[in-house]
Amino acid sequence: MDDTKEYLSGLNESQLEAVTHVEGPLLILAGAGTGKTRVLTSRIINIVDNAHAFPSQILAVTFTNKAASEMRQRVEKYLGDVMGSMNIGTFHSIAAKILRKHAELLGYKSDYTIINQDDQIRLIKQIVKDFGFDEKDVPAKLLLYYINRFKDRAILPENVASNDIGHFANNKIKQLYHEYQDRLKNFNAMDFGDLLLNNITLFNTHLDICLLYQNKFKYMLVDEYQDTNIAQYMWLRILSQNNNNICCVGDDDQSIYAWRGAEISNILRFDKDYKDAKVIRLERNYRSTQHILNIASKLIANNTMRHFKELWTERTDGDMVKVVNYYDDKEEARAIADEIDMLERMKKCSLSDIAVLVRAGYQTRNFEESLNFLGIPYRIIGSTKFYDRTEVKDGVAYIRLLINHDDNLAFERIINVPKRGVGPSTLQNIIQLSKENGISYFAATKMLVQQKKSKSKAMDSLADFINHIETSNHQLKHTEHRKVVEELMEKTSYLEMYRKEDKEDAKDRFGNIKELVRSLEEYESLNDFLQYITLVNDADNVAEDNRVNIMTMHAAKGLEFDTVFLPGWEEGVFPSSKSIEEDRENGLEEERRLAYVAITRAKRNLTISYACYRRVYGDFQASEISRFINELPKNAYQLINNYFNNTYKQNNNHPVIKINKARSIEHAKFGVGEKVEHVTFGKGVVLSADGNVRQVFFEKTGVKKIMVEFLKIV
DNA sequence: CGGAACCGGGTTTTT
């Protein structure tokens, strides 16, 4: 092997071995920060470079689009455009692509829609109702959970026993699941689980197609193997059967998705599944300092179900890991914001190199407030997904109905948005009619309108609605799709609704719809668009601008930051009480792995903290230090006790001001958000400006009005 | 049918 090649240079011994072991099954146990993406991409390049296969014969699977596009980019740097033909993507997007080609064989049309959780719930609620169950006895969310779990394990309705879930839903689980699948098929729709499930069915029932793909994918690479579920496992097994060239990369210590069906056993028994599998461990860490790795290893050592491995590094520089306690959750957030402010001012690190990682979404609020207060720009990753906003979902529903009139879920969502006088009773009539005649809601509405029994307002607006959708659909043949949608949103008065409303967020919503419409021009067709958006989330745009990153620990997987804050390490919050209640030992170990993931995101600075009191559900509760902190040896970190440091405690009523973008503009002249100092009052922050008078919030004494002359910028 | 006023229940993590 010629290791003068650029893509091989700089690899350590095990990395090089992993890259150049071309034939046969290979498992790479890659600890956090050990350069696995580098190995994966070099491996692909090596295969192509040595003519083992054409790019189109390589399949590389990841879990997130972000990971996929990063891998694609890195490979393209070496191999250039040829990579267009390579199959790099998420399990779901690759499975979806395959199904577009063969949907007919399974009784779907190739333009099937992919539905999200929202639609799943909507559909399940209907079914539960139609079965005559009370929503309280058979909660839609729980039923959804069970159905998803079946799909994760590649279990079809016919293979479910009626008492598989104990006595849930009067032993009707099988029928409920069956009905759910039937209705989806009627809508020509699939949920996430179906994408994999239908692939497996396709391969099992059509040998020719199975062979086609087995031959096509000569080399397979799988990232984050510890997160695969049984369906994904089977899919990989089937595809790799012929060539046996499958390379899986993973880290059992980073398995944090058991709750959505991931089977850690997949990675633990890889060498039994694949005969003569080679196993290579990557243990040299290039990311973090020894202090940080030490904390991570000590913590994860408390888990019993794991392959032992020990990460090491040559980076012996850096500060100790800090463990800090605070009076309450607000103070914790304020102090961290202060610290971030200081780091930036001292030019110790730029904002985009800083991350605050929390256990659950609700915890981000305090940090938004405190960062706003100091005028520090931040971004929250994962929370407000563009496609999760009500108005965007409405817009998408219009598009769905526009190209597929049978999409009952979309129909139900928007039939009365904006309000057009179609209430529950009218909707009930439509549903009734649709059932009687075995037709879609849309067709039933058409029928209802044509019967014209009553000349009510509802009938008129329904007629208009039907008309608009149908004419728009015809227009698609000769008019640009973006134009058609734009017009439809006008005709149906959807845009008008937000134009009229004079709430603050109506403007945002209006803008979002406009942006949605605009983005359509980036797609060949509306079908392309729909296919894309369901499979993509916004973690892709971990943008480059200079902001603090706030996100959940789950969302942080695969990322790294110079400085990381891990707040809220309290019993019940982290480890989360839910996860322990659910599944005592397994739950706790998964929480510990999550902690391991979170810790190993940090390159240089790591601060873990907890609050002695926390607002929960609106009241104030004492909290207990997380067991995870207690599991760390005392000499492995520096303890900072801030509980009795009263600066924040006394001034619990900070006014909250929104000045997120103001910082750079007003910075120079004691602008809002500026940190200032006064000879007697000490440090403070400018709240508002009026002429040469500033209203300043001082940490020690609260709000005061001061002339600019007496202030100095800190 | 739509809006306002009220009540009760829930906060884990997501392709």
Add this chain to the structure above:
DNA sequence: CCCGGTTCCG
């Protein structure tokens, strides 16, 4: 505390 769902009234 925030939301979604329900109820009651015009």
